[in-house]
Amino acid sequence: MQFQKAELVISAPDRRSWPDTHLPEIVLAGRSNVGKSSFINAMCGRKKLAYVGSTPGKTRLLNFFNLDDRYMLVDVPGYGYANISKQQLLQFGRMMEEYFNEREQKKGAVILVDARHMPSEDDHTMLEYIRYFQLPIIIVATKIDKVSKSRRAHQLSLIRKDLQLQDGEQLYPFSSATKEGEEAIWQAMKTILEA
Numbered sequence: 001m002q003f004q005k006a007e008l009v010i011s012a013p014d015r016r017s018w019p020d021t022h023l024p025e026i027v028l029a030g031r032s033n034v035g036k037s038s039f040i041n042a043m044c045g046r047k048k049l050a051y052v053g054s055t056p057g058k059t060r061l062l063n064f065f066n067l068d069d070r071y072m073l074v075d076v077p078g079y080g081y082a083n084i085s086k087q088q089l090l091q092f093g094r095m096m097e098e099y100f101n102e103r104e105q106k107k108g109a110v111i112l113v114d115a116r117h118m119p120s121e122d123d124h125t126m127l128e129y130i131r132y133f134q135l136p137i138i139i140v141a142t143k144i145d146k147v148s149k150s151r152r153a154h155q156l157s158l159i160r161k162d163l164q165l166q167d168g169e170q171l172y173p174f175s176s177a178t179k180e181g182e183e184a185i186w187q188a189m190k191t192i193l194e195a
C-alpha cells in the first residue's frame with residue numbers, strides 16, 4: 001500500500017510512552033529474522049521504515065508506526081533469541097501483558113511465521129497468548145518465494161495443521177521479495193482495523 005505518511009512515532013518501553021492517539025492498532029509479532037521488518041517496509045511501501053536486520057537484543061520496545069493518521073502498526077520485538085536472559089524475557093512478558101491488558105486501541109494481531117519451517121514453540125506460545133485476548137488474528141507465512149511452487153500448498157497446509165488454526169484465523173503466504181500476498185494481507189488487516 002502507498003501511504004502519504006508512514007512514520008515511526010515512538011519506540012516505547014512502557015505505557016507512559018504509548019502514543020496518545022485513538023487510531024486503531026494492529027500488532028505484528030514474529031520470531032527474530034522471520035522477515036518482520038521486510039514485511040513492514042513492503043506493506044507500507046517504504047524501503048527503510050523498519051530496520052531490516054536490526055541487532056538482536058532490542059527486546060524491550062514496542063515500535064508504533066503511524067500510517068496516514070489512519071492506522072497504527074505496533075511492532076513487537078522479535079522473539080526466540082537463544083541467548084536471551086531471564087531478565088529480558090521477564091521484561092518482554094511484562095511489556096506484552098501491559099499492552100494487551102490495557103491498550104484499548106488494539107484491534108487484532110498479525111503473527112509471522114517462516115513458510116519454510118514448521119512453527120517454533122515460541123510461535124505457538126505467541127499464538128496461544130493472543131488467542132487468550134480473543135483478538136482477530138492473521139497468520140503470515142513469510143519468505144514464500146523460498147518454497148518451490150510445487151510444495152507451497154502442502155507446506156501451508158502443514159503449517160495450518162500444526163498451529164491448529166481455528167475458524168477466522170487465516171493463513172496468508174507472503175514474500176517481500178516478490179510482493180506476493182501483499183494485497184490480500186492488506187485487505188485482511190484493513191478489515192480488522194476498520195471493524
Ligand code: GDP
Pocket residue numbers: 030031032033034035036037038039051052053054078142143144145146174175176177178
Ligand atoms: P526480522 O528480524 O523479522 O525483522 O527480519 P528481516 O526483515 O530483517 O529479514 C531477515 C532476513 O530475511 C533478511 O536477510 C531479509 O533480506 C530476509 N527476508 C525477509 N523477507 C524475505 C522474503 O520475503 N524472501 C526472502 N527470500 N528473504 C527475505
